[in-house]
Structure formats: C-alpha cells, structure tokens
Amino acid sequence: MPVLSYQRKWSEFEATNSEYVLILEEIQFNIDNVKRHNKPKSVPAPAVALPGRAFRQAEAKGPVLVISPFNFPMNLALVPFAAAIACGNPAVLRPSSSTPHCAAYMQTLITRCLDPTLYRCIRCSHSVADSLLAKSWGHIFFTGSVNVGRHIARLAAETLTPVTLELGGQSPTIVTDTANIATAAQRVALGKAFNAGQVCVAPNHAIVCASVYDEFVSKLKAAFTSFYGKDAQASPHFGRIVSDREWRRLNTLVEAEREAGTTVTQFGSPCLDDRFYPPTILEGCTLTGPCMQNELFGPVLPVFKVPNVQQALAFLESQPWCQADVNAKPLALYLFSTSKKEHRMFIRHTSSGGVTINDTMIHVFSAELPFGGVGTSGMGTYHHHASLDTFSHHKPVLQRHSPNTPVDTLLRQPPHKLAPVTFKHPSLATLSSSAVWTGLGVVAGIAVGAGLVLALT
Numbered sequence: 372m373p374v375l376s377y378q379r380k381w382s383e384f385e386a387t388n389s390e391y392v393l394i395l396e397e398i399q400f401n402i403d404n405v406k407r408h409n410k411p412k413s414v415p416a417p418a419v420a421l422p423g424r425a426f427r428q429a430e431a432k433g434p435v436l437v438i439s440p441f442n443f444p445m446n447l448a449l450v451p452f453a454a455a456i457a458c459g460n461p462a463v464l465r466p467s468s469s470t471p472h473c474a475a476y477m478q479t480l481i482t483r484c485l486d487p488t489l490y491r492c493i494r495c496s497h498s499v500a501d502s503l504l505a506k507s508w509g510h511i512f513f514t515g516s517v518n519v520g521r522h523i524a525r526l527a528a529e530t531l532t533p534v535t536l537e538l539g540g541q542s543p544t545i546v547t548d549t550a551n552i553a554t555a556a557q558r559v560a561l562g563k564a565f566n567a568g569q570v571c572v573a574p575n576h577a578i579v580c581a582s583v584y585d586e587f588v589s590k591l592k593a594a595f596t597s598f599y600g601k602d603a604q605a606s607p608h609f610g611r612i613v614s615d616r617e618w619r620r621l622n623t624l625v626e627a628e629r630e631a632g633t634t635v636t637q638f639g640s641p642c643l644d645d646r647f648y649p650p651t652i653l654e655g656c657t658l659t660g661p662c663m664q665n666e667l668f669g670p671v672l673p674v675f676k677v678p679n680v681q682q683a684l685a686f687l688e689s690q691p692w693c694q695a696d697v698n699a700k701p702l703a704l705y706l707f708s709t710s711k712k713e714h715r716m717f718i719r720h721t722s723s724g725g726v727t728i729n730d731t732m733i734h735v736f737s738a739e740l741p742f743g744g745v746g747t748s749g750m751g752t753y754h755h756h757a758s759l760d761t762f763s764h765h766k767p768v769l770q771r772h773s774p775n776t777p778v779d780t781l782l783r784q785p786p787h788k789l790a791p792v793t794f795k796h797p798s799l800a801t802l803s804s805s806a807v808w809t810g811l812g813v814v815a816g817i818a819v820g821a822g823l824v825l826a827l828t
Contacts, residue, residue, distance in 0.1 A: 380611040380645075385566055390446045396738065397450045400755050401457035408458075408759045416769060419778050423771040429763040431459035432533070433509025438500065438523070440515045441469035441613050442569040442668075447537075448477060451512045454758035460509060461489045465500055469613055501526065508532045510762060514571075517666075517747055535751030535761055538744055539666045540701040540724075541575040543687060544731065545717065546587055547680045547708040548580040554729070555707035556590035559672070560598060562705070562731030564650050567610040568670035569617075572703040572725070572732050575666060576673040578683045584676045588654065591674075595638050595650045602639040604647045611646040612669065621648050621669040627661040628653055658690060680713055687721060700724070700746035705731045724748050 409429050416425040435455035439448035448466050455462040464481065466474035471494075478492040493503070504511070504526040513523050514537040527534045544562075546555050562574045579587050599606040612618040622641055629635050633656040639649035653673040656662055662673050677683045704723040708714060714728055724744035727734045735742055743752030753761050775784075 381566070382608045382610055384608065385610065389443055389566065393446050393736070393738075394449050394453075397754070397758070398453050400738070401453055401759070404756070405457045405759065408756075408763070411768070419782060420769055420771055421776070421778070422773055423769065425767070425769045428766045428768050429458070429759075430766055431509070432762060432764050433460060435460045435462045435762060436465065436503060436508050436511045437462060438465045438511070438513045438515070439467055441467040442566060442571070444470040444473035445477065447514045451514075451535075451753055451758065451762075454753065455510070455512070455762045456485075456490065458759055458762040460762055463490075463503070464492045465495060465503065466492065468494070468496070505529065510535070512751075512753075512761070513537065520749070535753065536744070536749045537571070537742075537751075537753075538702065538747065538749040539571040539668070540699070540744070540748040541663070541666050541690075542572055542701045542703040542705070542723070544574040544577045544705040545680075545683045545687075545707065546577060546579040546583065547683065547706070547710065547713055548582045549710045549713065550583065550707035550729075551709065552583050552586050553590050556587055557594045558707075558730050559705075560591055560594035560650070563672050564595070564599065564603075564609060564670055565732065567612055567648065569610075569613060569668055570732065571666075571668075572735055573668075574672065574705055574731050575701075576663065576675065578675050578677055578686050580680060580683065581676050581678050584674075588652065588674060591652060591672075592636060595652075599638060599650065603649050604639045604642060604645065609647075609650075612648050613646075615643060615646065617669070618643055618646050618648055621667070621671060624661045624667070625651055625653070625671060628656055631656070631660060633660065663690075680708075680716075684716065684720060696747065698746035700744070700748055702744045702748040703727065703732070703734070722746070 411426040411428050413424060413426045416423050435452075437448060437452045437455065439451075444467055448464055452462055452464050464477065466477055468474070474492070474494050478494060481490055481492040493499075495503075504523060507530040508527075509532075511523065511527050511532055511534045513520060513534065517538045517540070520536040520538045524534055524536065544559055546552070546559075559574055559577060562570075565573065577587075595603070599609045603609040612621065618641075622643075625635060634654040636652040636654070637649045638651075639647065641648050648669055648671075651671040653662060653671065656673045656675075660673075662671060667673075675686065677686050700722045702724040704717070704721055704726050706714065706717045706726065706728050708717075708728070718726060722745060725734045725740070725742065734740055738755045740754070741752035741757035742754045743749055743757075751761055
C-alpha cells in the first residue's frame, strides 16, 4: 500500500482490492493448479492408431516479455508475470515509466526474490523497449493503448512471436426503460469513478432511453454526490490522474465540449497541482465531438439520449469508428435492463471483449471468466486457467504401442484394399477409439444377451 499511495493519491479500498488482493489471489491459483495444468490431458485416439493413446501436453513457450501500463501498475504487471513463471518460462518485465516508484519497488522485489538469470525487471526508455521487442520471444504480453498495441504487433510479426494484446476501446453503457434506474445510476457512477476513470473497461459513455433519461441523469448526479460529496477533491475515496499530461488531455477535451455548447456538470473544480479531475457529466454532446474521438480514460461521462432500445442498438452500430473499421469493437459492454429479451438481443447482436448486465466492470473481477478483447480492443485472454493456457504450448502427442495391425495393412498401406469402402464411408478412417470401444461394448452386450437367451431356451 505505501508505494501505491506514494505514487499518487489513491483510495485505500481501491488500491488494496484492485492491486494486492487480486495479485495474491492469482498467484495462489497458480500454485494450486499448475501441477494439474501440466499433467497430460488424454483425448480419444483415432481407431487407426489403436492400440495407442492420444493426449495434450502443456509445455513452456520460452522467454516471455511482459509490458505493463500505469493505471494498475502492479496488478497488470505481476499477474501475467507470475503466470508466465508458473508455466515454466523465463520472464522479463518492463513496467510503465509513468509510475517510477512502483517500477522501482517491483524491480527490487524481483531482484531480491528470484533468480536474476531467469527473471528480470527492466526499467528502460521506449527506444530500449523497442530493441527488446525486436528480439525473438516465446510470447509477448502487452497491456496498454490501441496505438502502442499496433506498434508491438508489427515488431513481433518480424520474429513471428505470438502476442497477447490487452488494449481498450470506448466501452458503452446502455440503460433501457426496463432498468432499475437508481441501481443503474449508482453502478455507472462507481464504474466511472473507480481509479478516477483510468480503467480500460470503465464505462466510456452512456446511451439512455428517452423515457428514463432525465431520471437517470438526476440519479447519476445524486450518486456522485452521495459517494464523493459536492467536491470530490475532499473525498478520501476519489483518486487522482496519473500525470500532468493526462490531466491536461482531459481538461482540453472537456473545455472543447463546453465551448461547443455541451452541458458540463462537475463535482469539484479541476486542479492541476493536485492532479485532481472531478467526476464530470456531459449532456448534449455529439458523436463527432472532441470527447467521442478516442477512449476517454478519465472520470468524464458523455450521456446520450435515444428514443428506444432498438435505437440504442442502432446507435452502437452508427458510431463513426465502427463504420470506419469493422474490427473496432469495445473491450466491454454494459447493459442495464430487467428484460431477458433485451439481454439476449444485446448479447447476440453486439460484439465486445466482455459483457456485464446490470453492473459495470464486475466480469473482470470474476477470475474464472477469461478476460480479453476482440478486434481492436485486443487479442488473447488471461486470468486463472486462461493465464496458464496463454503461457503454455499445448503439444499434441499420439503414442502407439504395437507393430502393424490389420488396420495398417488393409486401410493405410498400398495397395489400399479397403479404399472403396472408406471413400463411400470416410468416417470409418477417422473413427475415434472411444467409438470403437463403444461399438465393441455394444457387440459384446448383444452376444452376452443372445447367449443368455439360448441358455434359457
């Protein structure tokens, strides 16, 4: 906790639960499950391989490079780093230069506790990081922005290194007229303000049905006030922006919206010296406005009004970035609705890295669910079993135990005496061992039954 507090003002609850608790939980899972993960996983062997067995064997991919961001400087570094180690890989961690105190702490920790010939934490410039990326790796794991993700993918392609890219995107929140509006407002406020909005799966903007729009905005304002007060700067539960540059970026966007006529509601006054940027609601902005060109990554929430739920779905499809790139898909989508029909509609007719219904971000904290993006929001997944799978190569093995069998001589070796039969019934050539044993069991059962009938008669 002290190093995180020193790095920047951060709610103790948020820092503890999003950093330490999750890191320790993932490490414990690796300890408890890696032995089972590394055991051979038997699968049915084809009939042509009998007698024999088929199985998948997990093996280490080779040296792993983990590149982590600033927003959760320890969690997003140590969770994949620990999983890579658990799978038997040497690993190098390159932490964000935007959080130097956390980076120094992790470097000291790794140097003291691990074999430096196998595991390293390297604090370096972007140019040195590029030289690392130019080398051949067993796997590269990156968390960060879409633009940097593209750059890493290009460099990794030169050495055909597999990559996991945990990126971002403009994660929408839809509030329909069947939603519990008070609950929706509170959970959107929590999701938007968590870590001062610096979360890759934070609600980026809200799309609200017209019949509940006014009620939602009113209760959203009440929720921010209830959680953080009228001036969130005085609240010990509200965090700070990571850097002056990020603070200025947010302030420039909001002021541009204000000049364009957008209604801006803020819960406190922006303060650069404290890197405080207040929870901010934008009403009346447009899809072409400054705040909707990229992921906001801060405590700023544009709220859009649509006539009905069908138009909410159409709104998602009409966003300029979706029309410009068919792969432009968000990392998360949030739906507030009590209608199962609406639940099915949005699950089936939208594409995103993950979905949470009637809450925000909570699917990320469900460690048994794989976490990752799709399209421009990323590729690959991790957490729990997905982490172990990511850093392992699942090698297929087929092991035979005998010399040639009649199947070899009749079906596989020239002259192919059973070729006409297998052409007419190609499934015969690919029968699995389980199907063969099932068939033999049926035949044996029939034979036993016939024998009993004959004996009784």
